Amino acid sequence: MKTKQVPAIIMLIAGLVTSIAAILSHMETAQFLKILIIVLIVFYILGCIVKVILDKNFKEEVEEEAGSETEAEEKEESAEETEEIQAEE
DSSP, X not given: OOOTTHHHHHHHHHHHHHHHHHHHTTOOHHHHHHHHHHHXXXXXXXXXXXXXXXXXXXXXXXXXXXXXXXXXXXXXXXHHHHHHHHHHO
């Protein structure tokens, strides 16, 4: 799974929500910018944590799938070898 964009997406969504809330509450620009920078930094860090968790979980699934695919390939190869041996006899 591609998780490279997860921190940026989470950060941008948080920034959008913060911007909408600031506009609706008629917040001053300087105060809004301070809050927005803090929100963006915090949610970027949270997004990085989420990315690491997703990478670890999907890495295990990919390894399990790779193992089952390898087993299936080995079974197919052994079946082909058996057919070749029977054809030679």
